[in-house]
Amino acid sequence: MRNTLAETGAFFPRDRSWHPKAFTPDYKTSVLRSPQKALLSLSNTVSEITGPVFGHDMLGEMDDDLIYNYAKPGESAIGERIVVHGRVLDERGRGVSGALVEFWQANAAGRYRHKKETYLAPLDPNFGGCGRTITDDDGSYAFRTIKPGPYPWPNGVNDWRPAHIHFSIFGHGFAQRLITQMYFEGDPLIPICPIVNTIGDPEAISRLTAPLDMNNTIPMDSRAFKFDIVLRGRRSTMFENRKEGN
């Protein structure tokens, strides 16, 4: 939970040249789903700087353990056991406490448990594929899962997604809302993926790629991957002379 006075400053503007553009025709679905008119720039009002609180008490005991949270008693998900951990920070380098972090992924064979999924790889009866946690006071989080498999998808005739875990992060303000994906160091599918390549800057891609973390690897149990996530920072209100309205 947050133990310091809440901040009320406006968020730093988003660097939209760093994020993927809306219209990225190599990722075909974006063609009809990308707004074509200019976005209207809006100074943050109280509607954007505020956000709900998610308390640790909403979490179930197994929410951060995808190996067991859908498994039958005494069984576990099939696959390479891994721990994913890191911190949620803001652009000022401060840990974001109390952030809701949700994650979802395919199973070890690259198959999602979803009504509309049709890939021929098998479902794992002990793997649901969802989990969530809330960051500690310093912004740190961790969860256990199996490494997801790569899978083919209908875009080009032979496009494959690199192994990845989807992340949804909810920080302190609605304007910080972010969904992204984590990739695994060394995956040869990363540089040829049309979704990865919606991002123009190779540095931005490398920051979505989690390295193997041997120091936090649990001997004879699970490898660890470290994945830090950065949300928008916000201005200090310390010297703002305009008191009204925000």
Place this chain on the structure above:
Amino acid sequence: MAQALNMLKESASQTAGPYVHIGCTPNFTGIEGVYDEDLGKVMVNDDTLGERITITGRVIDGSGTPLKDALLEIWQADHKGLYNSPAETRGLADPNFKGWGRQPTDMTTGVFTFETIKPGRVPFVDGRMQAPHVTFWIVARGINLGLNTRMYFGDEEEANAEDPVLARVEHRVRVPTLIAGREGNTYTFDINLQGPNETVFFDI
């Protein structure tokens, strides 16, 4: 040379993909037993203050087809215009109203529905009052970075006319894309991603 600013870069966004429901509304896609209830599904309880309303609509692509795999989140003030948030400095919001909701679009029809209350007015940065509004965030397969927009209320003509954000819309023919029509207690808010009626999206 000067000192480095040492600022971090925001993590780049990636699409929520077609299976966003697995992570955000697992019960909706048949993954039951992990979470009791999908987060953000229920916004009001018996003690929530304010006028009960329904917000419904579709997210429509450039071919006129509703998205059947989108996820929407809304964030709004309580009936008095207070946000239930630690960053709300003007008073304490209704404890029975979190103000945040999350809904998928129906997998067959593409319709989304929020059961909520009508929010009060909140101030703009300069202290002028904004018209009642609900903030929207939309993600889906094919959307590379979540889209931000607002829904205003069609029966708030006077407040809408003096709203500082609506006043910023240069092309006045686009203002109606932000305003939901009322019928009974239901407001209908279709979000058009492209085309002549493309919804005004915000860079917030």
